[in-house]
Amino acid sequence: MRSAGRQRAIVIGAGIVGVCSAIELQRRGWAVTIVDRLAPGEGCSFGNAGILAAQAVVPVAMPGIESEAVSMLLDPESPLVVRWGSLPWTARWLWKFRQAANLPRVVATADAMKALYGTSLELHEALSRQAGVQDLVRPTRYLYIARDPAKLDVENGLSWRLRRERGAEIEVLDGEALHEAEPELSREYKRGVRLGPIGYTLSPFRLTQSYAALFQREGGRIVRAEVRALRPAGAVTGLETSAGQMAAETIVIAAGSWSLDLARPLGLKLPLIAERGYHVTYADPGISLNHVLSEAERHFAVTSMEMGLRVAGTEELGRADDPPAWRRAEVLERQARAMFPRANLSSGSRWMGPRPGTPDSLPAIGPLPGHPNILIAAGHGHLGLTGGPNTGRIVAAIASGERLNLDLAPYAPDRFDPTKKPDVAVAFIPGKTA
Ligand SMILES: Cc1cc2nc3c(=O)[nH]c(=O)nc-3n(C[C@H](O)[C@H](O)[C@H](O)COP(=O)(O)OP(=O)(O)OC[C@H]3O[C@@H](n4cnc5c(N)ncnc54)[C@H](O)[C@@H]3O)c2cc1C
Numbered sequence: 178m179r180s181a182g183r184q185r186a187i188v189i190g191a192g193i194v195g196v197c198s199a200i201e202l203q204r205r206g207w208a209v210t211i212v213d214r215l216a217p218g219e220g221c222s223f224g225n226a227g228i229l230a231a232q233a234v235v236p237v238a239m240p241g242i243e244s245e246a247v248s249m250l251l252d253p254e255s256p257l258v259v260r261w262g263s264l265p266w267t268a269r270w271l272w273k274f275r276q277a278a279n280l281p282r283v284v285a286t287a288d289a290m291k292a293l294y295g296t297s298l299e300l301h302e303a304l305s306r307q308a309g310v311q312d313l314v315r316p317t318r319y320l321y322i323a324r325d326p327a328k329l330d331v332e333n334g335l336s337w338r339l340r341r342e343r344g345a346e347i348e349v350l351d352g353e354a355l356h357e358a359e360p361e362l363s364r365e366y367k368r369g370v371r372l373g374p375i376g377y378t379l380s381p382f383r384l385t386q387s388y389a390a391l392f393q394r395e396g397g398r399i400v401r402a403e404v405r406a407l408r409p410a411g412a413v414t415g416l417e418t419s420a421g422q423m424a425a426e427t428i429v430i431a432a433g434s435w436s437l438d439l440a441r442p443l444g445l446k447l448p449l450i451a452e453r454g455y456h457v458t459y460a461d462p463g464i465s466l467n468h469v470l471s472e473a474e475r476h477f478a479v480t481s482m483e484m485g486l487r488v489a490g491t492e493e494l495g496r497a498d499d500p501p502a503w504r505r506a507e508v509l510e511r512q513a514r515a516m517f518p519r520a521n522l523s524s525g526s527r528w529m530g531p532r533p534g535t536p537d538s539l540p541a542i543g544p545l546p547g548h549p550n551i552l553i554a555a556g557h558g559h560l561g562l563t564g565g566p567n568t569g570r571i572v573a574a575i576a577s578g579e580r581l582n583l584d585l586a587p588y589a590p591d592r593f594d595p596t597k598k599p600d601v602a603v604a605f606i607p608g609k610t611a
Pocket residue numbers: 189190191192193194195212213214215216218219220221222223224225226227228229230402403404405431432433434435436438439453454455456489490491529530531532533554555556557558559560561562563564
């Protein structure tokens with residue numbers, strides 16, 4: 178039943194983005210319900226690499242990506258895979274991806290990434306404290322590693338320039354210095370680059386669940402149901418769900434890779450696909466790491482977590498619900514064994530998760546065109562865990578009519594729509610910080 182005088186908000190999706198949005202709406206006085214067909218954190222937020230990438234300013238679409246992508250697509254061990262059966266879904270996305278890979282756009286995207294992700298560690302530290310799980314969030318540094326030092330050219334590489342110009346601390350560790358910093362690493366690796374400060378979580382799943390529990394303790398409701406359609410009708414939007422009809426003044430679509438199923442029928446033109454990634458987690462590896470590792474040639478990450486050593490990566494462009502191709506996980510397993518020759522990596526648990534990806538690596542945050550009370554918060558790609566808390570604050574500020582000291586245009590949900598007109602509701606408004 179509706180409590181007198183309180184505005185209702187329904188958040189669709191109990192992943193990290195939906196749960197953080199629900200908490201922030203609740204803190205602004207909304208009566209909030211989360212609806213998800215799964216339990217909190219069981220979507221893509223379940224099995225990520227746990228990195229709170231506060232220095233993330235480099236989009237996937239970088240100048241020169243085309244030639245790199247072609248050689249990757251020809252390599253069976255490559256981290257990049259296009260599921261050819263999904264080409265009707267991915268072709269337009271790939272075209273927009275190519276358009277995003279130019280220097281002026283990349284520089285603008287880097288600024289927008291910094292604005293969204295730069296406070297990630299502090300925001301997760303605060304939320305995890307409030308949720309009573311502060312031990313799950315830790316400060317750390319990345320260690321990028323390569324066998325060929327030329328692959329980590331911090332002096333001339335554009336990605337390093339983007340990071341340095343936005344405040345990252347960068348330290349090169351060659352030869353012995355690298356192996357002193359990370360002793361379990363194979364001697365085949367010749368160069369490391371330490372980058373920070375960043376953070377990581379010991380369990381992205383338990384972190385999302387703990388935030389959901391905090392939301393419930395503070396009076397929030399979680400309904401386990403599938404949302405089938407949204408029916409806007411003036412100031413109230415109805416929801417058709419597997420558990421019956423629901424309604425609220427504000428709806429937030431935070432349904433990850435599935436968000437378009439609900440937003441497209443309302444007219445949103447957003448290229449959003451599943452950038453499917455895999456992990457293998459080794460429960461008893463016999464080693465632990467001093468850093469979060471990022472393999473610069475094969476593009477995968479390794480994190481020491483409470484459930485073991487997690488090796489995570491792969492960019493398989495396709496549809497969220499296609500069955501996993503476990504040979505992708507086998508590639509990660511082979512690469513992990515080569516990376517840590519002394520570790521016990523005989524058997525690990527495998528997982529596939531669909532990252533909700535846009536061509537320019539920026540999420541869509543804001544109202545759907547023509548539907549001011551229906552917001553979308555989706556498309557964080559490789560960085561949804563990192564961006565969950567700040568996205569939640571932005572969503573709640575927009576819904577509550579607060580002023581934001583942030584230019585929202587880079588995240589506009591209709592930014593890829595060629596017919597769009599400038600939207601004053603998401604323009605830059607100086608004033609209060611979200
Ligand atoms: C291998 C891998 C490694 C990664 N590593 C990192 C990392 O280190 N750091 C980082 O920041 N990010 C990382 N990511 C990305 C991150 O995991 C995602 O960006 C993030 O989980 C997306 O969160 P979300 O809440 O948008 O989506 P999800 O977690 O997928 O949540 C969406 C929810 O919506 C629900 N839903 C969808 N449709 C409906 C419907 N119609 N009705 C009801 N419910 C619905 C789903 O059940 C799901 O629970 C990684 C991803 C992968 C795959």
